[in-house]
Amino acid sequence: MSTKVTLPIYMDYASTTPVDPRVAKKISDHLTLDGNFGNPASRSHRFGWKAEESVEEARSHVANLVGCDPREIVWTSGATEADNLAIKGIANFYQSKGKHIITSKIEHKAVLDPCRQLERDGFEVTYLEPNEGGLITDEAVLDAIREDTVLISIMHINNELGTINDLESIGKIAREKGIFFHVDAAQSTGKVPIDLSTLPVDLMSFSAHKTYGPKGVGALFVRRKPRVRIEAQMHGGGHERGMRSGTLATHQIVGMGEAFRIAKEEMDEDTKKIQSLHNKFYDSISKIEEIYVNGDMDNKVSNILNISFAYVEGESLIMALKDIAVSSGSACTSASLEPSYVLRALGRKDELASSSIRFSFGRFTTEEDVDYTLSLINHSVDRLRELSPLWEMYLDGIDLDTVEWQTH
Amino acid sequence: MAYSKKVIDKFEKTLNEPEKFNVGRFDPKEVNVGTGMVGAPACGDVMKLQIKCESKGNTHVIKDVKFKTYGCGSAIASSSEIVDMLIGKTLEEAREIKNVEIAEALELPPIKIHCSVLAEDSIRQAIDDFEQKQ
Numbered sequence: 001m002s003t004k005v006t007l008p009i010y011m012d013y014a015s016t017t018p019v020d021p022r023v024a025k026k027i028s029d030h031l032t033l034d035g036n037f038g039n040p041a042s043r044s045h046r047f048g049w050k051a052e053e054s055v056e057e058a059r060s061h062v063a064n065l066v067g068c069d070p071r072e073i074v075w076t077s078g079a080t081e082a083d084n085l086a087i088k089g090i091a092n093f094y095q096s097k098g099k100h101i102i103t104s105k106i107e108h109k110a111v112l113d114p115c116r117q118l119e120r121d122g123f124e125v126t127y128l129e130p131n132e133g134g135l136i137t138d139e140a141v142l143d144a145i146r147e148d149t150v151l152i153s154i155m156h157i158n159n160e161l162g163t164i165n166d167l168e169s170i171g172k173i174a175r176e177k178g179i180f181f182h183v184d185a186a187q188s189t190g191k192v193p194i195d196l197s198t199l200p201v202d203l204m205s206f207s208a209h210k211t212y213g214p215k216g217v218g219a220l221f222v223r224r225k226p227r228v229r230i231e232a233q234m235h236g237g238g239h240e241r242g243m244r245s246g247t248l249a250t251h252q253i254v255g256m257g258e259a260f261r262i263a264k265e266e267m268d269e270d271t272k273k274i275q276s277l278h279n280k281f282y283d284s285i286s287k288i289e290e291i292y293v294n295g296d297m298d299n300k301v302s303n304i305l306n307i308s309f310a311y312v313e314g315e316s317l318i319m320a321l322k323d324i325a326v327s328s329g330s331a332c333t334s335a336s337l338e339p340s341y342v343l344r345a346l347g348r349k350d351e352l353a354s355s356s357i358r359f360s361f362g363r364f365t366t367e368e369d370v371d372y373t374l375s376l377i378n379h380s381v382d383r384l385r386e387l388s389p390l391w392e393m394y395l396d397g398i399d400l401d402t403v404e405w406q407t408h
Numbered sequence: 409m410a411y412s413k414k415v416i417d418k419f420e421k422t423l424n425e426p427e428k429f430n431v432g433r434f435d436p437k438e439v440n441v442g443t444g445m446v447g448a449p450a451c452g453d454v455m456k457l458q459i460k461c462e463s464k465g466n467t468h469v470i471k472d473v474k475f476k477t478y479g480c481g482s483a484i485a486s487s488s489e490i491v492d493m494l495i496g497k498t499l500e501e502a503r504e505i506k507n508v509e510i511a512e513a514l515e516l517p518p519i520k521i522h523c524s525v526l527a528e529d530s531i532r533q534a535i536d537d538f539e540q541k542q
Contacts, residue, residue: 313452315480319416320423351449383423387431387484389456389476390449405448406529 004368009324011373013362014159014187014304020212026258027214030054030251040248051250058257062219065260067195074220074240075253079186080110082205082220085244086182087114089230090151091123098148104128104136105345107155111184133296134163134346141170151180157187160342160358161295162304171200180228186210190263191301196221202228212363213259217252274361277370278302284374288381294343294356308356311391312384320380324373327358411481412515418485430491432474434458442538444530453479455487457530459494461538467498482520486510486527499535
């Protein structure tokens with residue numbers, strides 16, 4: 001194995017990214033007395049004016065990456081808050097119009113949990129099934145629309161699979177029916193181009209820390225034309241045009257701005273590099289017998305690759321791969337013993353769902369990292385299969401579905 | 409992760425030196441071999457335990473053990489742990505092994521106790537299978 005790598009290797013960029021050093025510098029310039037530390041809401045002195053200037057510059061960077069007007073960007077504490085603000089904000093504001101919401105079974109919890117909360121408050125929610133590739137089809141959306149549907153909330157890129165939904169097409173349906181369309185785009189920025197000047201999307205959630213910015217900051221795009229109104233969920237000062245109160249976290253906001261400015265500038269370069277790492281990784285890993293890619297290979301981003309290793313249990317695989325940081329479809333490690341709800345929604349059997357690993361690459365992943373990871377996976381899967389009675393049965397030609405298992 | 413050092417150590421050793429740690433299989437048709445298989449893939453653990461016995465007086469003694477386990481690190485460590493407990497024991501003695509002994513030896517956290525229960529069940533089944541053949 002290569003020795004040029006530093007262990008453990010980070011292969012979990014879809015979970016969070018390290019802050020880009022250029023972003024870290026910008027953040028630290030906005031903290032101390034000799035820096036730009038002021039409260040952007042202070043109208044009476046230079047400290048406030050300068051902080052406000054930085055915040056507005058950051059807002060422009062974010063708007064610029066996604067093709068909207070800076071006045072359409074509302075700062076939040078992250079994508080989770082942006083999702084909550086969008087979903088509850090629309091539901092609460094427009095409830096006299098209707099109380100039905102459409103979302104999907106493979107959304108992030110930041111969308112699913114607010115929907116569950118609204119159900120408790122008397123709303124009805126339809127959770128769409130994805131197709132077997134993990135995509136939400138137009139037909140599924142059309143079938144679910146009712147007279148009283150007020151909101152459709154569908155994610156852009158799925159965080160576990162990397163699959164990309166067709167926003168143009170779902171958005172068009174929503175427009176025609178006069179339904180608001182919210183998109184969780186936490187995984188999208190810096191990976192795929194987004195142009196809100198043409199996309200029929202009304203609200204879009206963003207996160208800084210998936211794009212080399214800091215944790216604890218995000219944004220919600222709220223369209224001005226045609227105007228979308230939301231009920232604030234946080235009150236106390238009327239910041240962000242009344243949509244989200246609270247003193248703006250200047251240092252985090254400038255961090256997000258800088259991260260998104262860099263993302264705009266370097267997206268092509270990043271994508272090219274990550275695509276080539278992905279292809280190398282996939283070409284090698286696809287030679288392992290009995291592996292299954294989760295999610296439509298033809299409609300996904302190259303920074304995420306989700307693979308199930310049949311006849312190997314997920315938690316033991318994670319343990320064997322302790323030198324690489326990855327996420328598992330098996331939630332055993334978080335003590336809930338439930339396989340990923342996303343993979344189950346695709347119709348994967350429990351054992352395949354729980355033997356899945358999500359590999360995600362990023363700006364700082366090297367070719368050596370990929371080589372080391374590949375060799376460790378090959379070694380570990382071999383060893384675990386040697387240990388697996390199921391693999392032995394598979395090699396003996398026994399169909400595991402016909403075996404009478406002794407569950408207890 | 410809620411794993412004790414002992415579980416990690418046993419898991420890694422078993423993974424890296426499968427032969428030394430009795431990973432493998434006997435021909436289940438042999439008269440002096442008893443096979444037990446417990447668990448289910450959908451539950452996340454399947455343990456297959458085989459004992460090879462030799463008659464001694466009016467009983468049998470376990471001379472060798474092989475196992476294969478599909479499951480989490482604790483399940484694999486639990487199966488590996490019982491190997492040492494079994495070799496040299498009479499069938500009567502082996503039947504007396506309780507899951508608590510395995511759980512204590514590996515310092516299993518409460519959420520992983522079922523792994524030791526499964527291991528205990530696999531011993532019983534292997535002995536039953538062996539006795540039926542005699």
